Amino acid sequence: MIDLSLDLCGVHLKNPVIAASGTFGFGREYDQLYDISLLGGISVKGLTLKKRLGNPPHRVAETPSGMLNSVGLQNPGVDAFIEEDLPWLLQKDVAVIANMAGSTEEDYCRMAEKLSASGVHMLEMNISCPNVKEGGVAFGVRPESVYAITKAVRACAKKPLMVKLSPNVADIRENALAAQEGGADCISLINTLTGIAVDPRTRRMVLYNNVGGLSGPAVRPVALRMVWQAAQAVRIPVVGMGGIVTGEDAASFMLVGAQAVMVGTANFMDAYACPRIVRELEAYCAQQQVARAQELVGTVRVNG
Amino acid sequence: MEQTIAKVLRCEDIAQDIFLLELSAPGIARSAAPGQFVHVAVPGAGANILRRPISLMGFDAGTGTLSMAIQVKGEGTKRLRALHPGDTVDVLGPIGRGFELRGARRAFFIGGGVGVAPVRGALDAFSGACACEAFFGYRGKAFAYGLDGLSCPVHVATDDGTLGESGIITAPLLRALDAGAPDMMFACGPAPMLRAVQRIALERNIPCQLSLEERMGCGLGACLVCNCKVRAADGFDYRRVCVDGPVFDAGEVLFDD
Numbered sequence: 001m002i003d004l005s006l007d008l009c010g011v012h013l014k015n016p017v018i019a020a021s022g023t024f025g026f027g028r029e030y031d032q033l034y035d036i037s038l039l040g041g042i043s044v045k046g047l048t049l050k051k052r053l054g055n056p057p058h059r060v061a062e063t064p065s066g067m068l069n070s071v072g073l074q075n076p077g078v079d080a081f082i083e084e085d086l087p088w089l090l091q092k093d094v095a096v097i098a099n100m101a102g103s104t105e106e107d108y109c110r111m112a113e114k115l116s117a118s119g120v121h122m123l124e125m126n127i128s129c130p131n132v133k134e135g136g137v138a139f140g141v142r143p144e145s146v147y148a149i150t151k152a153v154r155a156c157a158k159k160p161l162m163v164k165l166s167p168n169v170a171d172i173r174e175n176a177l178a179a180q181e182g183g184a185d186c187i188s189l190i191n192t193l194t195g196i197a198v199d200p201r202t203r204r205m206v207l208y209n210n211v212g213g214l215s216g217p218a219v220r221p222v223a224l225r226m227v228w229q230a231a232q233a234v235r236i237p238v239v240g241m242g243g244i245v246t247g248e249d250a251a252s253f254m255l256v257g258a259q260a261v262m263v264g265t266a267n268f269m270d271a272y273a274c275p276r277i278v279r280e281l282e283a284y285c286a287q288q289q290v291a292r293a294q295e296l297v298g299t300v301r302v303n304g
Numbered sequence: 305m306e307q308t309i310a311k312v313l314r315c316e317d318i319a320q321d322i323f324l325l326e327l328s329a330p331g332i333a334r335s336a337a338p339g340q341f342v343h344v345a346v347p348g349a350g351a352n353i354l355r356r357p358i359s360l361m362g363f364d365a366g367t368g369t370l371s372m373a374i375q376v377k378g379e380g381t382k383r384l385r386a387l388h389p390g391d392t393v394d395v396l397g398p399i400g401r402g403f404e405l406r407g408a409r410r411a412f413f414i415g416g417g418v419g420v421a422p423v424r425g426a427l428d429a430f431s432g433a434c435a436c437e438a439f440f441g442y443r444g445k446a447f448a449y450g451l452d453g454l455s456c457p458v459h460v461a462t463d464d465g466t467l468g469e470s471g472i473i474t475a476p477l478l479r480a481l482d483a484g485a486p487d488m489m490f491a492c493g494p495a496p497m498l499r500a501v502q503r504i505a506l507e508r509n510i511p512c513q514l515s516l517e518e519r520m521g522c523g524l525g526a527c528l529v530c531n532c533k534v535r536a537a538d539g540f541d542y543r544r545v546c547v548d549g550p551v552f553d554a555g556e557v558l559f560d561d
Contacts, residue, residue: 033307
């Protein structure tokens with residue numbers, strides 16, 4: 001019997017597999033296919049203070065072994081989430097992580113207060129949405145602004161605070177450290193890499209928003225490298241993501257220092273990806289004769 | 305809805321750039337409805353990671369088969385065309401709100417290009433319950449399919465006049481409407497055709513359902529990438545084509561100019 005469980009900033013997760021924000025809605029759609037209580041956690045669709053319509057179509061483009069998206073934070077707003085979606089989600093035996101995006105420090109703080117007063121277990125502050133001007137990306141690039149927004153929101157939040165880092169930065173270690181010094185309880189990375197797609201036949205940009213965020217297996221090597229670097233730079237827990245499709249992919253992120261992982265684009269490839277990855281991770285641990293999955297964390301053998 | 309490994313029964317060209325894919329998927333066939341679609345993984349686990357949303361042209365709960373007409377457009381549909389009988393393919397479905405007869409006694413079925421497929425499927429499903437009349441448009445004779453075995457009146461138009469009348473399908477549609485309007489119209493096809501059908505339906509106050517197309521991600525309604533515009537009290541709102549559609553009432557859809 002393999003122990004997959006962990007304590008992430010005081011929140012119990014029965015396994016380290018978390019559905020990534022933006023790919024899983026508020027959980028209801030996937031719960032039609034399987035019991036979402038099988039997962040360690042769910043990071044809900046990015047919330048904003050007020051309802052947002054998001055970007056016009058097209059919002060998605062397939063790219064080699066990956067995809068670009070530019071949804072633009074379509075969501076019903078934090079109040080509607082707390083009132084209409086959260087009660088259902090809290091009936092499930094799964095850690096609920098509220099992902100929030102804002103355009104001002106005030107936005108983030110007001111959301112952090114509202115969500116801290118709700119039943120969610122953890123907050124994930126998205127300071128890296130590439131798809132809207134107000135998606136917080138302005139806070140996510142320079143280490144000084146990562147530090148400042150984290151410190152401000154930490155002061156308003158009464159729940160564990162996870163800061164989701166952008167990969168579109170000069171040195172991920174500095175931004176990871178800045179989040180830690182600002183008071184983040186843990187960090188998650190990577191958000192999507194910015195990219196574009198061109199249709200040579202129509203000579204047009206595929207995405208209405210021109211620029212989108214790249215995810216899927218295409219980004220996995222970059223994500224692994226950044227998680228490895230960030231995990232070495234900080235003392236706080238790291239949640240890794242970027243192109244995870246199998247249990248061995250999840251194990252790779254844990255080996256380079258992630259305590260837990262998030263699974264996003266794989267849900268589109270295989271609707272059962274998350275529970276399958278839990279099973280595959282368990283089988284991997286058995287095969288590696290590891291009794292507790294957390295024993296994997298940070299144990300990658302580095303050359304030289 | 306289920307995600308299943310379906311066996312390929314037939315995979316063959318039925319027109320230029322269009323092929324018929326027939327699958328054995330009993331669970332999906334049992335619960336399918338006209339106008340719904342399936343989300344098909346590209347075979348070969350290669351670089352094409354997203355599923356392809358494909359409308360059902362037919363389904364048979366008795367034999368457990370699904371049939372669809374697919375246009376070869378890019379790498380994904382090329383790989384689907386390369387399937388052979390006996391191969392398997394990963395299919396998620398059935399998905400979405402399909403066409404609804406709503407007690408109509410006489411209905412018009414309007415399809416253009418690859419959009420003929422779901423409309424023909426609806427015609428076959430509803431023909432026992434209402435009087436049908438088909439209006440199918442194609443680029444030319446080589447591109448025509450979905451005309452076999454129709455026992456109702458059929459109007460065909462092609463861009464180049466090689467089959468039926470020359471021009472767009474709304475020409476015979478307007479003549480038929482002048483002769484007597486039906487109490488429901490079903491349409492699927494390229495955006496300019498849908499826009500024209502919508503305008504006609506609204507002007508003449510004829511109930512009409514349009515099947516829309518958009519690039520998709522999850523196919524479950526979670527990822528919000530397949531949005532379309534609908535009328536709302538304060539202007540417009542977005543709906544998910546995958547689960548709020550793909551079929552919408554003509555009156556609610558807003559096409560961008």
